[in-house]
Amino acid sequence: MGTRRVHIEHLGGIMKVKAHELRQKGRHELLKQLEDLRTELAQLRVAQQTGGAAAKLAKIKVVRKSIARVLTVNNQKEKQNLRKAYKGKTFKPKDLRLKLTRAKRRALKPYEISKSLKQQKREKAFPVRKFAIKL
Numbered sequence: 332m333g334t335r336r337v338h339i340e341h342l343g344g345i346m347k348v349k350a351h352e353l354r355q356k357g358r359h360e361l362l363k364q365l366e367d368l369r370t371e372l373a374q375l376r377v378a379q380q381t382g383g384a385a386a387k388l389a390k391i392k393v394v395r396k397s398i399a400r401v402l403t404v405n406n407q408k409e410k411q412n413l414r415k416a417y418k419g420k421t422f423k424p425k426d427l428r429l430k431l432t433r434a435k436r437r438a439l440k441p442y443e444i445s446k447s448l449k450q451q452k453r454e455k456a457f458p459v460r461k462f463a464i465k466l
Contacts, residue, residue: 348397353404361408365401368394 348368353361372394378387410427417423446454 347393348400350400350404353401354408358405358408361401361405365398365405368398368401372398 348364356364372391375387375391375394379391414427417427
């Protein structure tokens with residue numbers, strides 16, 4: 332199985348794209364590479380229908396995974412740029428907010444928790460009693 336993987340990675344002129352290499356590219360370069368990969372996939376699918384070589388059929392999987400990598404890196408970069416843009420802002424899009432738990436998201440914030448005048452008087456008039464306990 333080890334030899335098969337090597338053949339798949341070095342098919343034709345295209346190799347498996349690596350995510351760390353994609354992260355160093357700009358947005359336009361990523362979109363250009365995505366377009367190239369999609370056209371290649373279309374050509375491979377045509378070859379598949381016309382009964383192409385086994386090497387071309389094996390290459391379909393590599394190209395599909397490469398497309399997924401490019402899209403993932405592109406989405407991560409966009410999200411990172413949005414986070415920078417909204418940093419310190421009062422209102423953020425829902426997908427940039429903290430996930431937490433449902434209960435924590437709905438709980439009152441510290442500045443929202445304020446006691447009414449009546450509650451403050453009641454607490455002052457009837458403080459919590461402290462008792463000494465014999466041991």
